[in-house]
Amino acid sequence: MTELKINRVQGANGNQAAEGVAVLDAAAVNSAAARELYKKREPIYPKLVHGKFRALKWFLLFATLGVYYLLPWVRWPRGIGEPDQAVLIDFAGGRFYFFFIEIWPSELYYVTGLLILGAVGLFLATALFGRVWCGYACPQTVWTDLYIAVERLIEGDRNKRMRLAQAPWTFEKIRKKSMKHTIWLLIAAATGGAWVFYFHDAPTIFPKLFTGEAPGSAYLFMGLLTFMTYALAGTMREQVCTYMCPWPRIQAALTDDETLQVTYKKDRGEKRGPHKKGETWSGRGDCIDCKACVAACPMGIDIRDGAQLECINCALCIDACDDIMGRIDRPKGLIAYDTDENMFRRSQSKPPKIRLLRSRTIFYGTVFVIVSAIMFMALTSRATLDVNVLRDRTPPFVQLSDGSVRNAYTVKIVNKANVEREFFVKLTGIDTITMGAIGEEVTDNQMRVSVLGDDVRSIRVFATLPPGIDRPASMPLSFIIRESVSDEEKTNPTVFLTERR
Numbered sequence: 057m058t059e060l061k062i063n064r065v066q067g068a069n070g071n072q073a074a075e076g077v078a079v080l081d082a083a084a085v086n087s088a089a090a091r092e093l094y095k096k097r098e099p100i101y102p103k104l105v106h107g108k109f110r111a112l113k114w115f116l117l118f119a120t121l122g123v124y125y126l127l128p129w130v131r132w133p134r135g136i137g138e139p140d141q142a143v144l145i146d147f148a149g150g151r152f153y154f155f156f157i158e159i160w161p162s163e164l165y166y167v168t169g170l171l172i173l174g175a176v177g178l179f180l181a182t183a184l185f186g187r188v189w190c191g192y193a194c195p196q197t198v199w200t201d202l203y204i205a206v207e208r209l210i211e212g213d214r215n216k217r218m219r220l221a222q223a224p225w226t227f228e229k230i231r232k233k234s235m236k237h238t239i240w241l242l243i244a245a246a247t248g249g250a251w252v253f254y255f256h257d258a259p260t261i262f263p264k265l266f267t268g269e270a271p272g273s274a275y276l277f278m279g280l281l282t283f284m285t286y287a288l289a290g291t292m293r294e295q296v297c298t299y300m301c302p303w304p305r306i307q308a309a310l311t312d313d314e315t316l317q318v319t320y321k322k323d324r325g326e327k328r329g330p331h332k333k334g335e336t337w338s339g340r341g342d343c344i345d346c347k348a349c350v351a352a353c354p355m356g357i358d359i360r361d362g363a364q365l366e367c368i369n370c371a372l373c374i375d376a377c378d379d380i381m382g383r384i385d386r387p388k389g390l391i392a393y394d395t396d397e398n399m400f401r402r403s404q405s406k407p408p409k410i411r412l413l414r415s416r417t418i419f420y421g422t423v424f425v426i427v428s429a430i431m432f433m434a435l436t437s438r439a440t441l442d443v444n445v446l447r448d449r450t451p452p453f454v455q456l457s458d459g460s461v462r463n464a465y466t467v468k469i470v471n472k473a474n475v476e477r478e479f480f481v482k483l484t485g486i487d488t489i490t491m492g493a494i495g496e497e498v499t500d501n502q503m504r505v506s507v508l509g510d511d512v513r514s515i516r517v518f519a520t521l522p523p524g525i526d527r528p529a530s531m532p533l534s535f536i537i538r539e540s541v542s543d544e545e546k547t548n549p550t551v552f553l554t555e556r557r
């Protein structure tokens with residue numbers, strides 16, 4: 057950046073004096089940037105606005121927080137002995153329950169699929185509407201919005217809060233500040249507590265959290281989440297988005313000139329300046345420089361300075377400016393969702409146009425649909441039977457006194473259904489082989505095994521090859537496990553090892 061500036065000045069002027077000025081300018085820019093980076097944080101006191109985007113944000117705030125706090129309390133009956141919590145990450149039982157879906161550890165690829173789906177969905181939303189995630193649904197935005205609402209309720213709107221911050225410490229100031237921080241801490245503790253409920257049965261662990269009977273990990277994570285919520289939403293706020301979050305840097309690569317972003321329409325707003333009632337609007341812009349948009353901004357920036365990394369696209373400046381436009385009887389939309397392309401088109405006196413179908417949105421949309429279809433098909437055709445066969449390696453085979461050879465296997469039958477089921481187990485691949493098992497009755501070289509619902513059963517199986525048969529060192533052998541009612545079947549190939557004769 058610095059080099060570029062120097063070259064441009066050199067190119068334009070072509071002498072050493074100009075170059076020197078450019079170098080000095082670059083140094084000044086660098087030191088100003090460094091000062092900006094390390095300067096003390098200036099507190100931001102966003103003013104309350106009313107309008108369609110504020111209403112949408114209130115709705116999303118209540119909807120997302122409602123889902124987060126209440127979801128662990130939703131019940132979903134799954135049968136006797138099964139957890140009835142609709143959403144539960146059961147580490148002890150090795151399961152993830154999500155309403156009718158039950159994911160076993162061997163099926164974690166579903167979670168990977170969901171993460172891919174989430175990422176592609178976010179790419180698509182960003183390509184279409186810019187930082188819509190940051191502005192409306194990111195937990196940092198939602199909790200900060202809630203914390204600001206509490207602050208506003210106790211300390212008043214922007215001007216009152218600013219005055220209170222400057223005022224000396226009186227009983228009233230201490231009362232207000234303590235009340236605010238107490239409520240913030242209660243919200244933070246509720247947030248940490250709700251997080252714990254996703255990993256335990258909520259109605260069981262809730263009273264235990266107060267009596268000290270909950271596991272240590274529950275207190276640890278609750279404490280961690282409480283601290284993080286209080287610190288990130290209460291004290292750090294916009295700094296998290298500006299300095300800590302990588303998303304603002306990444307999202308620039310996902311947008312283009314036709315992405316809808318919160319935009320100040322410079323062509324309409326400039327030349328800005330105060331306006332008195334009855335004065336003409338000709339020869340000037342619609343912006344009356346009232347700074348209502350700046351006062352409303354939770355990031356403390358001025359949208360009129362153009363696209364900025366700090367802007368989370370929350371659209372509150374749109375509501376603030378629309379309100380002003382209504383009062384001065386000018387058309388709304390001086391600040392609005394718009395594209396860089398439209399800014400250019402207007403400068404060429406061409407009508408604005410919105411193009412949602414573009415190569416990148418089509419690409420993200422196609423990937424989203426394909427991944428969704430694969431996930432849907434995988435979930436609907438999901439097997440309720442899984443089998444693992446492990447052959448003993450030490451010793452790999454045993455020579456019996458009558459000359460026959462025996463291999464031992466551990467067969468694990470996973471019954472993913474919620475009811476007890478019966479399975480037939482048999483061997484195939486070697487005609488003369490016989491099967492035996494510890495604790496199980498084998499009839500006609502086939503055994504019947506019942507497995508409890510949502511359980512795993514391990515069986516020790518012996519396969520024996522009689523003497524006097526030509527036997528290579530390794531022979532393919534398969535276990536066939538079939539469910540007695542539905543005929544759902546799994547074939548697990550393995551090998552039978554012998555001493556070559």
Ligand code: SF4
Binds near residue numbers: 318353355357368374
């Ligand atoms: S400039 Fe507007 S859209 Fe951007 S963060 Fe501030 S209020 Fe939100």
Ligand code: SF4
Binds near residue numbers: 346347360390
């Ligand atoms: S709220 Fe609208 S009129 Fe007021 S300063 Fe911002 S852009 Fe200008």
